[in-house]
Amino acid sequence: MVTDPTLKEVYSLVLTQWPLVAGAYALLWTGLVVYVGFALKRLNGLGKQVEVLEAALARRSGDAG
Amino acid sequence: MASSSMRQFRAMLRKDIVMELRTKEMLMSMGLYSLLTMVVYFVALSQAGAGFDPRDIAAGLLWLAFIFTSMLGLNRSLVHEKDQGCLEALLLSPVDRPVIFFAKAIGNLIFLLVVEALTIPVFAFLFLQGQSVDVSTVALIPLVLVAGSVGIAGVGTLLATMSVNTTGKDFVLAMLFIPLMYPLLLGAVTATAAAIIGGPEGMSLFWTGMAWVVGYDVIMLLASYGLYEFIVGA
Amino acid sequence: MKSHTTRAFIALAIGGVLTLAAFLGAFFWAGVPDFGFVRTAERTDSVRYQGPFDQEIDEARYLANFAGYDVEVVAGGETVRGDLVEADETHVTIETADGEVTVSAAEFETGRVRGSSYGRPDWGQKIFYFHVPVAEISFIVFGFAAFYSIRFIMTRRREYDIKARVSMEVTLMFVTLTMATGILWTKAAWGVWWDWEPRLTTYFIMTLLVVAYFVLRNSVEDEERRAMYAAVFSILGFIDAPISFFITRLIPSNHPVIERGGLEPPMLVSFIVAQIGMIALGYAIYQLRMGEMLLQDRIESAKTQLER
Numbered sequence: 230m231v232t233d234p235t236l237k238e239v240y241s242l243v244l245t246q247w248p249l250v251a252g253a254y255a256l257l258w259t260g261l262v263v264y265v266g267f268a269l270k271r272l273n274g275l276g277k278q279v280e281v282l283e284a285a286l287a288r289r290s291g292d293a294g
Numbered sequence: 295m296a297s298s299s300m301r302q303f304r305a306m307l308r309k310d311i312v313m314e315l316r317t318k319e320m321l322m323s324m325g326l327y328s329l330l331t332m333v334v335y336f337v338a339l340s341q342a343g344a345g346f347d348p349r350d351i352a353a354g355l356l357w358l359a360f361i362f363t364s365m366l367g368l369n370r371s372l373v374h375e376k377d378q379g380c381l382e383a384l385l386l387s388p389v390d391r392p393v394i395f396f397a398k399a400i401g402n403l404i405f406l407l408v409v410e411a412l413t414i415p416v417f418a419f420l421f422l423q424g425q426s427v428d429v430s431t432v433a434l435i436p437l438v439l440v441a442g443s444v445g446i447a448g449v450g451t452l453l454a455t456m457s458v459n460t461t462g463k464d465f466v467l468a469m470l471f472i473p474l475m476y477p478l479l480l481g482a483v484t485a486t487a488a489a490i491i492g493g494p495e496g497m498s499l500f501w502t503g504m505a506w507v508v509g510y511d512v513i514m515l516l517a518s519y520g521l522y523e524f525i526v527g528a
Numbered sequence: 529m530k531s532h533t534t535r536a537f538i539a540l541a542i543g544g545v546l547t548l549a550a551f552l553g554a555f556f557w558a559g560v561p562d563f564g565f566v567r568t569a570e571r572t573d574s575v576r577y578q579g580p581f582d583q584e585i586d587e588a589r590y591l592a593n594f595a596g597y598d599v600e601v602v603a604g605g606e607t608v609r610g611d612l613v614e615a616d617e618t619h620v621t622i623e624t625a626d627g628e629v630t631v632s633a634a635e636f637e638t639g640r641v642r643g644s645s646y647g648r649p650d651w652g653q654k655i656f657y658f659h660v661p662v663a664e665i666s667f668i669v670f671g672f673a674a675f676y677s678i679r680f681i682m683t684r685r686r687e688y689d690i691k692a693r694v695s696m697e698v699t700l701m702f703v704t705l706t707m708a709t710g711i712l713w714t715k716a717a718w719g720v721w722w723d724w725e726p727r728l729t730t731y732f733i734m735t736l737l738v739v740a741y742f743v744l745r746n747s748v749e750d751e752e753r754r755a756m757y758a759a760v761f762s763i764l765g766f767i768d769a770p771i772s773f774f775i776t777r778l779i780p781s782n783h784p785v786i787e788r789g790g791l792e793p794p795m796l797v798s799f800i801v802a803q804i805g806m807i808a809l810g811y812a813i814y815q816l817r818m819g820e821m822l823l824q825d826r827i828e829s830a831k832t833q834l835e836r
Binding site: 233234236238240245246247249250252253254256257260261264265268269271272275276278279282283285286289 | 533540551566568572573575646648649650651652654655658659662701704705708709712713715716809812813816817819820823824826827830831833834
């Protein structure tokens with residue numbers, strides 16, 4: 230506990246500002262990570278779909294030829 | 295070429311005006327809409343108290359009425375064209391695209407100015423009675439009205455041509471229109487408010503506001519004029 | 529396509545390392561700047577001690593806030609020095625070595641106040657290291673979106689529409705992050721969550737323009753028409769954003785600007801590293817989304833071929 234009035238005044242901004250700073254960084258990083266994470270997940274799913282579809286396509290063209 | 299464009303332009307403008315004079319649909323709907331806005335203003339200000347000076351917010355209220363009324367009018371004017379197949383017919387005919395833009399924009403500008411000219415006296419009658427204003431500076435307000443309406447009609451015509459082909463017509467128009475109009479609105483409200491306040495300081499603010507509005511008009515109208523071709527042909 | 533994903537991963541790695549480095553630099557290397565100062569009568573501690581202050585005062589009432597400070601007052605040709613007991617617009621009372629002395633305000637000629645000055649640390653400034661780069665990137669990517677839109681209008685090739693759309697998505701992402709960090713910073717520095725202040729207002733308008741772009745895209749059914757409308761709107765929006773930025777100067781501002789050479793090296797380096805890292809991350813996100821778009825195209829074409 231800071232009892233000295235000066236130091237109390239000096240530290241008052243630190244004490245009130247830290248949740249905002251932490252919040253800003255949390256929002257920034259969760260935003261970026263979640264966005265990239267979802268993009269990667271979708272990309273993965275699409276990659277698998279493409280493989281299946283193109284394999285099917287190759288089989289079919291193989292059957293035909 | 296120039297004279298034939300001029301002829302086409304005049305014919306299209308005449309068509310819009312004759313149709314309007316016959317049905318009076320747009321002027322009626324816009325005029326009544328602005329009257330309804332006044333009722334809403336009265337309700338909004340009913341608890342403002344006695345110390346409140348309506349001159350302080352008159353400029354903002356006026357432009358608020360104009361912006362919503364103009365959106366209604368823009369939407370209607372292009373919905374008509376689309377419903378009656380006019381736009382497709384025009385595109386098939388050998389009319390220059392810029393001519394279509396100018397004819398539509400000037401038609402909209404005329405209707406908008408008529409409605410504004412009717413709204414201001416009604417607004418003054420309802421809200422500014424007994425308030426003293428400097429007549430010499432208030433006389434400059436028509437300048438702002440014309441400059442602001444030119445921008446609204448020009449950019450608005452382009453945006454309304456887009457929004458009539460979307461699924462959520464009026465909402466899409468508002469969503470595109472209001473953010474794009476923000477600089478013009480801020481300049482116009484600043485100039486109008488300065489004209490109402492008057493005095494030498496007010497005058498310098500008035501001309502700053504006017505310069506912004508005119509600058510916005512020049513840049514955005516050039517852009518709209520250049521881009522209209524792609525919109526109307528798409 | 530493979531190349532997009534590869535590029536995305538390389539950019540992601542570079543961006544990740546750089547932003548992490550910038551984060552560490554911002555918190556453990558760069559100092560905390562002072563945000564105003566506190567004055568005290570005595571020197572209590574060396575924490576953020578800025579030095580003594582010694583101020584000249586020309587009217588008695590200005591001493592009102594300095595009770596307890598070491599003051600020196602010249603009144604009626606005499607100098608009185610001691611601790612200030614109280615002061616207002618009528619008199620000044622000082623505790624000297626020989627007891628209390630009261631000087632009337634009419635006699636007051638000049639005075640001095642002495643004490644210590646302490647800096648108040650501005651922790652909110654830590655948001656700046658990432659808030660500013662993210663905001664800058666949102667402008668840059670918006671510019672790319674407008675550029676690709678112009679290319680689309682010129683060539684009418686679908687790839688430019690996709691590029692413009694993906695750029696706009698990245699813009700939306702960064703605009704959202706800027707708004708979020710900005711609002712928290714506003715609370716930290718100004719004590720309010722929102723203020724209709726030029727930068728904030730302009731940025732809000734830009735956010736609305738980006739949102740409007742997607743509203744427009746989602747409400748047009750025909751694909752070619754959607755591409756053309758979106759391209760035209762993004763160009764208009766990109767012209768409109770700077771006008772909004774400058775016109776808002778009609779409203780007085782208190783948003784800080786970085787002065788040239790105003791940052792100490794540790795701060796500057798952390799800031800620049802954060803900027804480069806964020807550019808890399810923005811590029812990575814762009815490439816990821818582009819890869820996704822192209823995969824979707826491949827799926828579509830494979831499906832149509834299979835249905836045949």
